[in-house]
Amino acid sequence: FNWLASFSGEVLFILGDYEVKISPLFFIISSVAIIVLSILLWLSFSYIYQLPRKIQLIKEARSNEKVQNAIMKGLVHASAGNINAAEIEIKKIDRIKKNTSDIMVLLLKAQNASLKKDNVALNKIFQQMGKIETTKMLSYRGLYTLSKNSKNPQKSIELLKDAETYNSAEPWVIDELLKCYLVTQNWKSASEVLDKMLAHKLISRKKYNLHKSIILTSHALLLEEQNPSEAISLALDAIKLNKSQIIAVITAARILSEQGERARAEKIITDTWKSIQHEDLAYLLSYVNPGASPKQRVEKIEGLIKKTKISGIEGDVALCRAYIDVKNFDKAKQVIEKYINENTSRRIYELLAEIDSHLFKGNAKSRDWMRKAMNARYDTNWSADDYSSDVWLPCIPDTGEIKSFAWGDHRIKTLDIDNNYISNFMRSKMLQGNRLSQELQENNVEDDIIEVTEIVEEKDSKIKSGKVDKKNKEIKETAISEEIAVPDDPGVVQEEDIHEP
Template sequence: MIRLVVFALLVLVLGYGFSWLADRPGDLSLIWEGQLYQTKLIVAATAIIGLVALVMVLWWLVRVIWTSPHSVTRYFRARKRDRGYQALSTGLIAAGAGNSLLARKMAARSRGLIRADQEPLIALLEAQAALIEGRHDEARAKFEAMTNDPETRELGLRGLYLEAKRLGANEAARQYAEKAADNAPYLPWAAQATLEYRSQAGRWDDAIRLLEQQKAARVIEKGEADRMRAVLLTARATEKLENDPAGARDDALHALKLSADFEPAAIIAAKALFREDKLRKAASILEQAWKAEPHPEIGRTYVRARSGDSAADRLKRAERLEALRPNNVESLLVVAQAALDAQAFAKARTKAEAAARIEPREAAFLLMADIEEAETGDQGRIRHWLSQALKAPRDPAWVADGFVSDKWLPLSPISGQLDAFVWKVPFGQVEGPIEDGAPASIDYALKTLPPVRETRPESPVNDHRIIELERAATIAEAARPPAKPATPTKETAAQAAEPPPFFGGRPDDPGVRAPATEPEPKTRLRLF
């Protein structure tokens, strides 16, 4: 388009020039070697322009003839290169489809048509063909050769990383990932793998630094980066809690600013503040977290904030949590447990039954069993509540990759993934009741609850007392003087004269009764 405009402008300029000369006629005289040459000005200008055009055409012809060998060579070279790139494209498609024979054939053809130092994709095609054919040693050699070229270094490191993961060489995979992340922190696979490896080794500072590089390179979104940073800060705060409460407090509070609904950060921050005797601020953090989402660990931490509190004080703190989130299962369970510790059995039973009505699950029925044991000690009723707990759905827990943990962990012990634990009901639980009978229901459980026995089982002190009395009676009976033998009668004499049975005793038939003799004292034995 630009050339067309330039050509049009040039024609217009020439036309204008000729029109200007035509409007101003004149003669042009030239004396050369004594001869006078005279012509019109317009004719002279036309001749000069034609001469220039002729010179340009002659120069073009000479240039074409002079450069024709190079042009022919370049033509055939371009044609060969095009064929090579066509073979390379076909080979990569074949490798992606898993056609090793065609991929190997196209790799050889590409290497014959294109110089390998000019096109690094040939080495990639050969490595892919070797992987498809199962020649992993050859593939690793190709990837190692790629790492020596700055243009293909990242590609070679990724290939070596995947091979190391396939072989289970985690240390080698870690080194390849860290090397790639140091050279190019914008690579998602390298940064994520390095982040997980550094987290597994407890190198929280290095992991946080790498996360900042990812965020600066815009490899990871801001929201996700803030969440990951909160997890790393909470993990570092957990390690600092024992020896550096102030550092743990700062990390946990920073994590809460990044992710306000992150319960582990709130718990660690509160525990660190408790160690610094900042009870009011710690309680405020736990109350805010409880309002957002009640969690059993938050409730336990809040109720047992001060070790010197009495059971009644802990009950008041539990009731404070219930006031923040009324009619909530976790709130009711926390109050029920605190009431049980304070031996307020009526309140504990009422709250536990209310929790079971809202959500009949394992923890509510187990708590009912604990209340029954503490209040009545009736083994039948305790077993009844335990059987209901077996039928009820399981309680939520920290779950990651099928692994159930009683506490939050920053990494999954199965896959090593960061921030993998989720608070939910574990998978794989038995659906429905696991034994015959109706499913767990508080109304059904109360309806079928056996009555309390009138007599409670004897305590260990009474058992010892009974044993001592029976031993004393036995000793007194043994010290009593023997009674005079009675005069034998005819029946007793006949029985004494009767020979004993062949097998050494009387038959064990229950219908055969032994002769009446004076009962011997018996000692009552009890296992305790």
């Protein structure tokens, strides 16, 4: 400033006819003041101009914070299964933001609608998700699940194909598409999907071979009567992938036998028998030659057992059936009765019942075996995990999940009778007749006590039931009495009117 003040000279402003002379110091100070004032005025006007927008942003930030808190609380409530609390948070969100398409809000609404089992609302939410790129695949998954639950396989397949077009490498799409094809028995498409899974490395080679053999076997069964030549090709391919595929072996041997290639059919059965046994394999071997007599069929099964030195229960069951065919019931019983023990399956008891129905007059022994069959703890069937079936299946029918069903004796799943909880109800909820049976079993007097019925001529026409002890010859009357109508007196029955069998 001292330099400017000491500077001699003037700053001249000419405004028309007017001339204004000012010192350099005053000019500089005035210029700086004008510039500063201009900046301040600009900032003030800018702030005033942007103030509504800033207020709006602050309101939106607060709203977003409230929405985020509501989403967080709603998801927690929905995850805990508290539908009402989650619904309150959803209404709070809708009050703050109407018709919002926020992904987290849509997820919360979808989860709560799923808990309420509101399929209409779910469908609407998933349709809305389909318009957002981020949630498009989730939309396909949700709509497919709704279609699957409504038992509409055709619509499910259409949705899966659309999802596959959108993203062909999506694992769940390929997996669910395979299940749909299995349920609808579209074996060719199922095989193509399985090949795609291997190509995308979604399945191991070992698992692929197992599943492929199951699908090929199913396809062969479908075409066995319509197109035997293609069916035999599919069955043989299935055997190459999995040599233990019993049903493929049976199908192939059956077709080869019908086509006259009996030696080849016998070889397939014999080779499979060495690794895995099934009664139908041995039994089918005896029928490879259509003109064979029952005796020759028995010899065929005996030859298989002798050649492979493998029998076991499957070989003996097949041999027993063959002996039954030739009506050699003593030999049939001799073969099978060695398997009677505490773990005997229903199959053995049923065979013994069939045999004894021919060996003994009356059905007493046969009924005894059938009663044991009904109470058996084991049954012989096809089983996979907790699912069992009397026939071989490629998948679980309800879900379409491909499974390798194994043949054998499997424990029949029932409640544990030794469970303390169940024992509290065994007597208190038992009928009088059942309670008597329970007492007889507990006392182990099945052979010593028999029930007799005495008809007593009374006005009330009652039948009293008693127990006779063979050992002490004492009749113990029970508290059980059943009121039943006694038929009218038929009169005196002459001896010649009695027809004994």
